[in-house]
Amino acid sequence: MRNRHIATALLAASLLLFAAGCKKKTPVAPPPPPPPPPPTVVEKAPAAVISSFTAEPSTIVRGEASTLRWSVANATEVTIDNGIGAVSASGSRQVYPTSNTTYRMTAKGGGGDAVAAVTVAVTTPPPPPPPPPAAKASLEERMSREIQDIFFDYDKSEVREDSRATLQRNADALKTILSEFPSAVVSIEGHCDERGSAEYNLGLGDRRSASVREFLIQVGVPGDRLKPISYGKEKPVCTEESESCWQRNRRAHFVGVQ
Amino acid sequence: MIKSRTIKLTLLAAACALLALPQAQQSNIVLKLTGGTKSKIALPDFRGAGGASAFTQVFNETVFADVQRSGMLEMAAKSFYPLSPPQQETDIRPTPAPAAAQRGAAPQPPTCNGRCLTDWSMPPLNANYLGFGYLAEQGGQLVAFGHLYNTTVPDIAGAKAFRKLYNGPLTEEGARKIAHEYAADILSQFGVPSLAGSKIYFVSDRGGKGMKEIWSMDFDGANQRQLTRFNSISTMPAVSPDSQRLAFTTYAEGQPRIRVMSLETMRFLPFFNPQASMNATPSFTPDGAKMLFASSFAGYSSQIYIANADGRDLKRLSDNRAIEVEPKVNPRTGADIVFVSGRGGPQQIYRMNIDGADVTRLTPGEGEAANPAWHPDGQHIVFKWTRGFAPGNWNVFIMDVASREVVQLTRGQGRNENPTWAPDGRHIVFSSNRKGSAQIFTMLADGTEVRQLTTVGNNSMPVWVK
Secondary structure, eight states: OHHHHHHHHHHHHHHHHHHHHHTSOOOOOOOOOOOOOOOOOOOSSOEEEEEEEEEEEEEETOOEEEEEEEEEOOOOOOEEEETTTTEOOOEEHHHHHHSEEEEEEEEOTTTTEEEEEEEEEEEOOOOOOOOTTTOOOHHHHHHHOOOOOOOOTTOOOSOOHHHHHHHHHHHHHHHHHHHHSSOOOEEEEEEOSSSSOHHHHHHHHHHHHHHHHHHHHHOOGGGGGGEEEEOOOOOOOOOOSSHHHHHHHSSEEEEEEE | OOOOOOOOOOOOOOOOOOBBBBOSSOOOOOBBBBBSSEEEEOOOOEEEEEGGGGGGHHHHHHHHHHHHHSSEEOOOOOGGOOOOSSSSSGOOOOOOOOOOOOTTTTOOOOOOOSSBBOOOOOTTTSEEEEEEEEEEEEETTTEEEEEEEEOOOHHHHHHEEEEEEEESSSSSSHHHHHHHHHHHHHHTTTTTOOOOTOOOEEOTTSTTTTEEEEEEETSSSSSSSEEOOSBBBEEEEOOOSSSEEEEEEEEESOOOOEEEEETOOEEEEEOOOOSSSEEEEEETTSSSEEEEEEETTSSSSOEEEEEETTTTTTTEEEOOSEEEEEEEEETTTSEEEEEEOOEEEEEEEEETTTOOOOOOEOOSSOEEEEEEEOOOOOOEEEEEEETTTTTTTOEEEEETTHHHEEEEEOOOOSSSSEEEEOSSEEEEEEEEEEESSSEEEEETTOOOOOOEEEOOSSEEEEEOOO
């Protein structure tokens, strides 16, 4: 029973409240108007924007490559002149201009076009070194190619009749060689075969080198560039005991010294 | 009995007398060094006590080689030696009286297995002399007790020629040294001068192909030592009479040049080379004050010059257009020179006065002759000659300069070159390629007792000095 009393009391109270509210009624303000629509975006598409267009490197030596890089927004069509043509909105391309070249990029967009340009400067490479003067042979090569040994008879130091032509050719070649190698000196080595005694052969080799030198001086080879040196039998080119080997050792040999 | 030889070696007293005596038949010259019969010697091996035993072999070999090399004594056959040779004086016993011969049998000679001198003097040994002793170590030194007995003297005390104590380092070198001393003492009993301490200077390419350096060694080939290090061609050595200076020809500076070095300090001494394409074949005068050599200083060909020992005060001795080399001054007179010249055709040996006058040819003109070297007596030369052979086939000859008589010592065994005399005047050193490569040999002046001293590389141009 007691619960029924509480419920009744609550009901009464709420009725009372309701009655009081109705008593103080005021007019309600109208809601604010909707915000204005955004400024009327034209129905046309936005204009194209070239955000970058570069050439790297901007200066090249002819024959090298430069790389063009670009990035374009809002474009419907991007083209680069100088024969490149249409390209994608961003990308790169290697170019090999042979002279200074300015690359123009045109980006077309619904709302407008954009244009940019880069220039690649092309320098001419330095000329190569001049070709070596006709592959100049070394003194050693010249001597061994153009100068021949002079051969002697046993225990003799006179230039043989059959060696005079050879020695004359040597003289002509030596004049050229000595003028082309102005600091060179030519050693005229006198050699002997192994049969004579070593001591006497020193003197014999000395005579051989001296008589060759005298001949060369007489036909115009500068004597101060010709140095005699006797090796006697100290430096044989062969050691067989035969006349052919002995003959090879009885010689005047020419060596160029820079 | 000795065989009859072209050259008999006789040594009278201490002086080595090289006497030229005419002799019939084909022999032209006789170098008399021994009179008639040679003594025969037995040299039983020394044994060694303690640390000395390691050196007995080199000691025994050296003593035996020295005595044999002298050519003065006949060596008794070792196979006949008794088994117990004496080692010290107290080992020697008097020869017992012969046992009474049994009737009908020949009397047996008494033997004591080596302890009696008669064991050595009787057949089959027949040794007149007995050398014996032993080696020991004493205070870290090697000592040898060396004896020589004349086995033909019946009285033991009277038979003793000498007993001597020798001291040396306890090394092979020391063993060789005391062996040379003992052998020298034995040989001096027979008037043979000792070679101990003498040295041979020579040229060797053993350091590298195409390079030649000057080397030295003992007279028996021991102690081979390199003296120059140019890595070039250094050749033709000569040594001053006092053995203090070495002169030679070298390519170290390009053209052939003469260099002189001190053999005491091994340092170079100044030598002024004339401005010439070639200066070569130096040799000293007997007083050591001057140098002779060959030079192309005058321009045309190598000629003979004399200068002070430092090369200053140059004087020309020969004056012709031939090649002339190898001047050698007479060591006895100092007044005449032998040298090699091509003035008459093929190279021959000539002589002239020290001032260049009075030139005469010594060799007869046959073949080629070169490398003259004076005997210490100033009367003989040894040289090389191609007589009887094709050019290049050299043999060693001796010439009596006064009579021009010659005797041949080598015969066709390879190329035999650069003979020079030992200080004793009885031996000759030379080079020969008889075994293939060029090597250095010694021999007696009669061509016997040939010994090879070198084996490594090619070795040539020996000079033998005190």
